[in-house]
Amino acid sequence: MQFRVPQFIEVEDKIFGPFTFKQFVYLAGGAGMAFVVYKILDAFLPLVITLFFVIPVIALAFALAFYKINEKPFINSVEAAFRYYFGEKLYIWKKENRPMEITKKATKESSENSLVPKLSDSKLKDLSWGLDVLNTSKEE
Incomplete structure (x- = not known):
């Protein structure tokens, strides 16, 4: 077709x-x-x-x-001009000193949590049974 x-x-x-x-x-x-x-x-x-x-x-x-600019309608140029004039601009060369806010509580809690895992007694028993740690220690 x-x-x-x-x-x-x-x-x-x-x-x-x-x-x-x-x-x-x-x-x-x-x-x-x-x-x-x-x-x-x-x-x-x-x-x-x-x-x-x-x-x-x-x-x-x-x-x-x-009117056309570079074969594009004039409204595109008007829209680009409005976006440029009223839009947010990022100036790399103008450094703004922003104070860094560091919370000590958050860093301490995260370090304590990463060092000591929390396991319940039943979970420990399940792990030891799975590894046969209790059985091998009784046999010896």
């Missing part, structure tokens, strides 16, 4: 005209956010200053929809 192997699986389908679903969501979300920012700021700021806040929202929406 021959099967058809799907090709071009990395290419997204165009759903809304020339836009993919992701591109359409980014553009619609950016337009909606720009409209909300415009309506809020237009009430008490002049148009020039309002556009100063609206244009970056539109630019971010277009960058998310169309």
Whole structure:
């Protein structure tokens, strides 16, 4: 039986005209956010200053929809930037002196436990019977 192997699986389908679903969501979300920012700021700021806040929202929406860095979507770079800026960083050259907390009780208990095994009388009898220690000592 021959099967058809799907090709071009990395290419997204165009759903809304020339836009993919992701591109359409980014553009619609950016337009909606720009409209909300415009309506809020237009009430008490002049148009020039309002556009100063609206244009970056539109630019971010277009960058998310169309701009690629090293053939990867722009959202990957934005995500990597957020992880870098807000993530935990390990600096090898910055030594932090942390006081070592050693509990003496824990070390003493562990050393005592390792030296003397706890055996009950019945366990000792079972071991001696298994080794025939009692029988050989009675015969002699």
